[in-house]
Amino acid sequence: MTDADLALAMTEAIETHALPVLRRIVSLDDYLAFVSRHYFRHKLFDWPHVKIVIEVALGNLDAARALRDENVDRFRDDPAYDEEGRAKYQRIRELCARLEADDRSGLAALLHEWEAITVKNLKIETLWEPTPFPPELEA
Known part of the structure; x- marks a missing residue:
């Protein structure tokens, strides 16, 4: 990593190959198409505890x-x-309760809360641009 030529080549590869692909991802649908x-x-698509979150985020209630x-x-x-598993399913049950109540604003608030926690854990706050989920844009 201290090799200047390697660092330059890596920077060029990121700017030439990775960033153009990533910059095309401007919506949740774009992201899901990329990940697919x-x-x-x-x-993302086959695990029910993840798929349910995606469906809510897309507004497919x-x-x-x-x-x-x-x-x-x-x-x-x-x-x-384990503790992590219990916490994960507690979050899913919370989502399900709001889904049961048809609490659309509560569902959006929960998704934004999880999003903020993820951003903080990944230490990408300076890069994060909070945006509404598709169902919020329809309202």
């Missing part, structure tokens, strides 16, 4: 409710889960 081509796409109903047992608290 990724090797680990299953983590009927699809989110169907996921909730299909996975009600999976989303329950289970003493076998």
Whole structure:
């Protein structure tokens, strides 16, 4: 990493190859289309506890409710889960409760709260531009 030529080549590669691709991602739909081509796409699209969040973020509340109903047992608290697992499913149950109540503003607030926590944990606050989720734009 102290090799000036390597650092220059890496910077050039990022600016030439990575940034143009990333700059084209300007919406949640763009991001999902990009991720759908990724090797680990299953983590986003096939795991019910993640897919339900995506459906809510996109405003597909009927699809989110169907996921909730299909996975009600999976989303329950289970003493076998470690602390992180219990916290994850507690968040999903909170989302499901707001979904059940058709609390659209509460769902958006919850998503924004999770977004802010993620941004803070990734230490990218200076890069983050909070934007509304698609259902908020429709309101």
